[in-house]
Amino acid sequence: MPARIYTVLLADNSPELRKIVRERYEATGFVVVGEAENGSVAIELAIKHHPDLIVLDLAMPVMNGLRATPELLRVVPKPIIILFSLYADSAAIRSKALAAGINQVVSKSDLTELIGKSQALTRDLE
Numbered sequence: 036m037p038a039r040i041y042t043v044l045l046a047d048n049s050p051e052l053r054k055i056v057r058e059r060y061e062a063t064g065f066v067v068v069g070e071a072e073n074g075s076v077a078i079e080l081a082i083k084h085h086p087d088l089i090v091l092d093l094a095m096p097v098m099n100g101l102r103a104t105p106e107l108l109r110v111v112p113k114p115i116i117i118l119f120s121l122y123a124d125s126a127a128i129r130s131k132a133l134a135a136g137i138n139q140v141v142s143k144s145d146l147t148e149l150i151g152k153s154q155a156l157t158r159d160l161e
Contacts, residue, residue, distance in 0.1 A: 041157045042068045044086040046077035046103070047119070048095045056090065056119075056146065063150055072096075074103025081111045087160065088153055091137075093120035093128065104135040115156045117141055119149055 043065045045053050050072075057067045065088070069080035073095040081089065089107055091100030100118050107114060116137045122128045123142035132140045138156060141149045 039160075040064065040066055041087040041153075041160075042066050042084065043088045043090060043153070044069045044071065044077060044080055044084060045090050046071040046074060046095065046100065047090075047092040048072050049092075052143075056149070059146055059150055060153070063154065065153070074098030074100060074106075077103055078106050078110060081107050081114070085111050086114060087157060088115045088117070090117050090119050090149070090153075092143075093118055093122055093132075100137075101131055101135055104132075104137055108136050115139075115153075115160075117149065117152060117156075119143055 043060050045056055047053050053070045060067055068084040068086050071077035071080050075098045093100045118132045118137045118140045121143050123140045129140045139152050141152055
């Protein structure tokens with residue numbers, strides 16, 4: 036039986052970063068089903084696509100990743116949510132993220148860790 040293909044929704048206000056992250060995900064077998072520039076757009080896309088994995092930036096205009104998380108958890112059945120942030124090393128941010136229902140917090144300085152954590156978390160779905 037072929038391996039399951041997992042879908043990803045990316046939310047970050049930087050189009051350049053979204054492009055780099057998209058390329059890395061797609062190179063490792065994930066399918067990126069949408070890209071959002073803020074949490075509000077991420078919610079709209081999540082309703083439409085029901086992704087397995089949602090990667091959120093913390094600092095986005097309109098609605099940040101922490102504010103979007105409760106609504107994402109409401110509209111998508113059991114998504115894996117990763118906060119991909121420059122502030123990943125902050126204990127306060129990590130604590131708030133985990134309390135909000137985010138599965139993992141990963142530093143933007145480590146794209147390899149993001150993909151590795153994504154692969155490990157999706158393996159747990161099988």
